[in-house]
Amino acid sequence: MTTVFTNISELRTVAEAGTINDAALVAADDGTIAWVGTADALPTEYADAEQIDLGGRAVLPGWVDSHTHMVFDGNRAEEFEARMAGEDYAAGGIAVTMDATRSASEERLKELVRDRVAAGRAGGTTTFETKTGYGLNVESEVQAAKVASEFVDDVTFLGAHLVPPGADEAEYVEEVAGPMLEAVAPHVQWIDVFCERGAFNEEESRRVLEAGKEKGLGVRVHGNQLGEGPGVALAVELGAASVDHVNYLSEEDIAKLAGSETVATMLPACDLSTRQPLAPGRKLIDAGVTVAIASNLNPGTSYTSSMNYCVTTAVLQQHLTLDEAIEAATLGGAKALRRHAVDGGKDAQGRPAKGQLVVGAAADLHVLDADNAINLAYRPGMPATYQTYLAGKKVHG
Ligand code: NIG
Numbered sequence: 001m002t003t004v005f006t007n008i009s010e011l012r013t014v015a016e017a018g019t020i021n022d023a024a025l026v027a028a029d030d031g032t033i034a035w036v037g038t039a040d041a042l043p044t045e046y047a048d049a050e051q052i053d054l055g056g057r058a059v060l061p062g063w064v065d066s067h068t069h070m071v072f073d074g075n076r077a078e079e080f081e082a083r084m085a086g087e088d089y090a091a092g093g094i095a096v097t098m099d100a101t102r103s104a105s106e107e108r109l110k111e112l113v114r115d116r117v118a119a120g121r122a123g124g125t126t127t128f129e130t131k132t133g134y135g136l137n138v139e140s141e142v143q144a145a146k147v148a149s150e151f152v153d154d155v156t157f158l159g160a161h162l163v164p165p166g167a168d169e170a171e172y173v174e175e176v177a178g179p180m181l182e183a184v185a186p187h188v189q190w191i192d193v194f195c196e197r198g199a200f201n202e203e204e205s206r207r208v209l210e211a212g213k214e215k216g217l218g219v220r221v222h223g224n225q226l227g228e229g230p231g232v233a234l235a236v237e238l239g240a241a242s243v244d245h246v247n248y249l250s251e252e253d254i255a256k257l258a259g260s261e262t263v264a265t266m267l268p269a270c271d272l273s274t275r276q277p278l279a280p281g282r283k284l285i286d287a288g289v290t291v292a293i294a295s296n297l298n299p300g301t302s303y304t305s306s307m308n309y310c311v312t313t314a315v316l317q318q319h320l321t322l323d324e325a326i327e328a329a330t331l332g333g334a335k336a337l338r339r340h341a342v343d344g345g346k347d348a349q350g351r352p353a354k355g356q357l358v359v360g361a362a363a364d365l366h367v368l369d370a371d372n373a374i375n376l377a378y379r380p381g382m383p384a385t386y387q388t389y390l391a392g393k394k395v396h397g
Contacts, residue, residue, distance in 0.1 A: 002049040003027045003363075003392050005059070006039060009371035012060045013357040014331050015341075025059070027363035031391025032345065032352045035359065057386055058373045060326060062126025062364035063307035064333030064355045067244050067265055067294035070116045070130040070152070071109055071144040074100025075299045080273065089226070089274040091198040093300045094134065094162040101134040101144070109147045116297065117151050120305040121396045124366035124385040127354045129294075129337055131192060133158030138180050145187035153354075154337050156190035156220055157181065160200050160208045173204045177211035185215045190241070192220040195231040202230040209238050218338065224248045225276065236260045242292065242336035246279045247271060258288040263336040265292040266328070268313040270302035281318035281328075292332030293325065308376060308384045315377035322374050331355040352391075363392035 004026050011023035013036060024042045026035040026049070035043065079093050101109070113130070120128060130152045132144035141159050148155045159176035163169045181191070191212025195205040199222075209219050219238050223231015225245035232253040235243035243257070244265040257264050266279040284291050293310050296302040307329050314325040334340040334347075334355030341353035345360020352362040368375065369386035376384055387397030 001029050002034065002046065004042065004046050004049045004051045005054055005365070006051055007053045007056055008039075008059045009056045010058045010373065011036065011357065012058070012326060012373055014061055014327050015356045015358045017358075023059070025357065025363070025365070027389075027392030031363055031393070033357060033359050033361050033363045036357055054367055056371050058368045058370055059357075060124070060366045060368065060373060061330040061355050061357050062366045062388060062390065063124050063329050064127040064337065064339070065120060065125045065295050065297075065305065065307055066129045066242065066292050066333035066336040067267060067296050068128060068130045068305065069133060069158075069296070069298035070113050070128075071132060071148050072097050072101050072134045072299055073104035073108060073112060075303065079300065080303070083275065089276070089301060091162055091194065091196065095165050097134045097299050098136050098162070098164060102137075102140050106143055106147065109143070110150065113147055113151045116305060120295075120297075120307075121388050121390070122385065123306050123308055124388050125305065125307050126362075126364035126366070126388060126390050126395075127333065127337070127339065128152040129154040129156060129190075131156040131158040132184065132188070133161035133192075136162065136164045138175075138183050141180055142183050142187065145184045149187050153339070154190060155188040156192045157184045157188045157212065157217065158192045158194070159184065160193040160205065162194065162199055169204075173200070173207055177208050181211055181215060185212075185217060189218060190220050191215075191217040192222060194222040195234060196222065196226050196229060198226070202234060205231070205234055206238075209234070209240075213238065220244065224253065228253075232256060236262050241338050244294070244296075245270070246284070247276050249280060254284065254287050254289065257284070263290045263292050263332060265294050265332075265336050266314070266318070267294055267296035267302060268310050268318060269304050269306070270296040272313065273303070274301050278313075278318050281314060281320050285320065285324055290332060290335055291328045292336040293328040294333060294336075309381075312377050312380045316380065322377060325377075326373065363389060365389040367397070
């Protein structure tokens with residue numbers, strides 16, 4: 001059924017058309033966008049279609065959350081509280097979540113991921129990536145990948161998240177790059193490594209990422225989160241779609257990113273929750289780097305799926321303009337997942353593109369409970385999302 005969305009105060013297309021005031025948008029029955037423009041220019045052929053009056057509210061593309069770790073059980077509230085009292089974040093906490101996740105049944109993990117996706121949608125997110133990485137053995141990593149692929153758009157294999165306690169580091173790297181990858185690869189699109197002190201060094205990271213590439217997986221990297229390191233350079237060298245965290249960057253790292261197709265994904269909620277300096281978003285954009293903003297939902301460093309909160313933080317504390325922050329959380333995320341439009345609203349694989357409201361792309365809409373998107377930053381922390389539509393169908397509100 002064709003649906004006409006009317007009475008839109010401002011439609012932020014995140015595309016050439018920019019922001020259209022007093023707008024309308026038509027979703028075709030296949031869930032893609034058939035038309036966008038000012039309401040007074042709506043073609044007469046849509047006069048008899050179903051109409052949804054959005055009551056003078058602002059509409060954006062649904063958020064594209066390109067970095068989450070949703071498949072976990074348990075929480076680490078005590079670790080967080082200790083951090084707020086002055087402890088440093090260390091990768092070792094991942095093992096606590098590994099234990100809780102290995103103990104959970106598949107049904108329980110499904111229920112948790114289902115609820116997390118629903119919570120994300122309630123905050124305007126329509127596209128989700130999520131990672132394995134709390135199983136850390138073949139059986140649990142396969143289970144995590146299968147569970148995730150039932151609920152999200154893109155799944156990433158992160159067997160190289162931490163060397164499990166008691167395992168030999170070199171042997172574990174070979175297990176990840178060998179039998180674990182072999183078993184998980186059919187259920188995922190991406191491979192990722194936590195390339196950081198306390199996790200995996202450059203050589204180990206390269207070994208795992210190259211093995212994933214050979215299996216046909218796209219590359220992503222956790223890099224430069226806790227200090228300067230090789231993550232960014234390795235990501236650019238291997239043609240990664242994105243390198244995530246990017247808190248500590250040398251001038252050389254920034255120049256490498258600017259000259260590449262690798263998206264720098266910032267995770268502001270994580271930076272605040274770990275008391276790390278916020279990623280230098282202003283500097284990255286000024287240098288010509290493509291940036292994304294994602295929630296990094298996980299129990300250790302960022303127990304939130306609120307993209308609204310991340311966008312608010314990017315504006316208030318990272319000095320992005322509202323337009324830049326919205327673009328980073330929509331089109332930026334889509335680029336980080338290679339789901340952005342390359343031709344006629346379709347991505348490189350011919351799928352309806354994400355992150356922009358253009359003809360041919362997915363009719364994924366985030367309707368704000370305000371007539372202007374600046375409220376995301378102007379009224380921080382206030383309820384912002386009114387409704388969420390996925391492929392033209394309401395999934396929240
Ligand atoms: O992206 N940095 C590595 N992985 C997660 C945190 C994992 C954890 O501490 O549980 C992150 O922040």
